[in-house]
Amino acid sequence: MHDPRTLALPEPDPDSLGHSKAVAAYVRERIAGAGGSISFAEYMHLCLYAPALGYYAAGATKFGQAGDFVTAPEVSALFGRTLARQSAGILAQLDSPAILEIGAGSGKLAADILEALAAADTLPAGGYCILEVSPDLQQRQRNLLAERVPDLIDSVRWLNAMPAGFTGVVIANELLDALPVERFVRRAGGIRQVGVASHAEAFRLVERDAPDKLVQAVEHIEATIGEPLPDGYASDVCLAVRPWVADLADSLATGVAFLFDYGVGRREYYAPDRSGGWLRCHFRHHAHDDPLILQGIQDLTSWVDFTAVAESAVDNGLEIAGFTSQAQFLVGAGLEEALADFARMPTAAQLRLSAEIKLLTLPTEMGENFKCLGLMRGAFEPPAAFGRADRTATLG
Numbered sequence: 001m002h003d004p005r006t007l008a009l010p011e012p013d014p015d016s017l018g019h020s021k022a023v024a025a026y027v028r029e030r031i032a033g034a035g036g037s038i039s040f041a042e043y044m045h046l047c048l049y050a051p052a053l054g055y056y057a058a059g060a061t062k063f064g065q066a067g068d069f070v071t072a073p074e075v076s077a078l079f080g081r082t083l084a085r086q087s088a089g090i091l092a093q094l095d096s097p098a099i100l101e102i103g104a105g106s107g108k109l110a111a112d113i114l115e116a117l118a119a120a121d122t123l124p125a126g127g128y129c130i131l132e133v134s135p136d137l138q139q140r141q142r143n144l145l146a147e148r149v150p151d152l153i154d155s156v157r158w159l160n161a162m163p164a165g166f167t168g169v170v171i172a173n174e175l176l177d178a179l180p181v182e183r184f185v186r187r188a189g190g191i192r193q194v195g196v197a198s199h200a201e202a203f204r205l206v207e208r209d210a211p212d213k214l215v216q217a218v219e220h221i222e223a224t225i226g227e228p229l230p231d232g233y234a235s236d237v238c239l240a241v242r243p244w245v246a247d248l249a250d251s252l253a254t255g256v257a258f259l260f261d262y263g264v265g266r267r268e269y270y271a272p273d274r275s276g277g278w279l280r281c282h283f284r285h286h287a288h289d290d291p292l293i294l295q296g297i298q299d300l301t302s303w304v305d306f307t308a309v310a311e312s313a314v315d316n317g318l319e320i321a322g323f324t325s326q327a328q329f330l331v332g333a334g335l336e337e338a339l340a341d342f343a344r345m346p347t348a349a350q351l352r353l354s355a356e357i358k359l360l361t362l363p364t365e366m367g368e369n370f371k372c373l374g375l376m377r378g379a380f381e382p383p384a385a386f387g388r389a390d391r392t393a394t395l396g
């Protein structure tokens with residue numbers, strides 16, 4: 001999502017406040033049941049995904065101007081149109097392919113891609129599948145697609161798990177940043193896990209003994225960057241990435257996965273001056289760094305260590321198709337061609353589109369912080385989008 005400003009937070013409305021109190025009470029119960037504290041990853045999971053309560057599971061509007069943040073598909077249909085062009089080139093080389101979108105949000109990207117593929121007569125024979133963890137968002141996606149692409153809705157299927165033997169193109173925009181992260185502190189005596197405890201109405205961060213898998217993950221990070229993290233260094237690590245990528249690798253028989261998100265390679269992620277980590281909170285278009293407030297009504301998200309994603313992919317038998325910035329990806333994937341009718345548009349539409357392109361591609365906006373990692377399996381022409389400025393070497 002686009003990081004807007006860090007100013008005083010707006011007051012939540014009474015309904016949202018009531019909902020947040022219910023989520024906080026639920027989290028407090030879980031903390032009490034666990035003996036006084038839970039890991040930060042569990043806290044983040046509850047705040048985002050607790051059934052009927054969590055940020056993504058409950059009914060509030062999250063995306064776009066009326067919500068808390070904007071994502072690339074919400075900024076402009078050009079994102080989906082360009083991605084559709086790139087996907088069509090791959091789909092054409094495969095036998096009975098489909099598209100699988102994971103974490104489809106409002107459903108806007110699916111609608112934009114389906115419209116663009118239909119207009120170019122390149123709809124995939126296997127249809128469009130959506131894997132979405134939130135029942136509320138699944139319903140919103142159904143509603144939006146029924147409104148935007150009524151003739152194509154029958155080609156859309158919602159899945160409960162990654163499909164076996166999938167052939168085609170997998171798309172996940174801002175999915176990885178929504179996976180819960182562990183927080184840790186490097187102490188001279190070893191790795192400590194950051195947990196969350198509650199006291200009266202408030203929550204606080206505590207240090208706890210780290211489970212083996214967290215210690216091993218941090219030791220692995222230190223081994224790959226070639227030196228121990230300094231004493232007192234605090235950061236995040238997403239242990240959920242490895243199993244998620246393993247599931248993707250199991251599923252993808254032939255094709256490409258495009259994973260878009262804000263993130264960096266591991267050396268930058270764990271650079272000495274980046275102690276404190278990469279967690280961000282989003283509430284009504286304000287970005288801040290206090291995850292212990294507004295439970296269930298603000299988004300919690302962490303930048304992605306793309307080295308971890310690439311490593312897991314290679315360990316699970318996938319190839320890296322490429323790694324580049326969102327701006328370079330869009331230009332390489334045919335952003336200009338997707339704008340073919342620009343000159344014939346009314347001036348107001350041209351101005352609107354120019355503003356959207358700036359937001360998607362300028363380095364000071366979404367163009368540079370957002371990246372695309374491409375993963376692939378099979379013998380076909382690799383996606384052209386990575387041809388311009390492949391940065392895979394920066395992931396080492």
Ligand SMILES: C[S@@+](CC[C@H](N)C(=O)[O-])C[C@H]1O[C@@H](n2cnc3c(N)ncnc32)[C@H](O)[C@@H]1O
Nearest residue numbers: 056071103104105131132133134173174175178
């Ligand atoms: C930050 S939102 C991005 C939504 C959309 N892709 C966009 O760009 O506007 C994250 C999305 O991923 C979904 N999600 C989170 N974890 C998931 C998982 N393990 N499998 C499928 N969907 C997931 C959320 O419910 C939500 O739809």
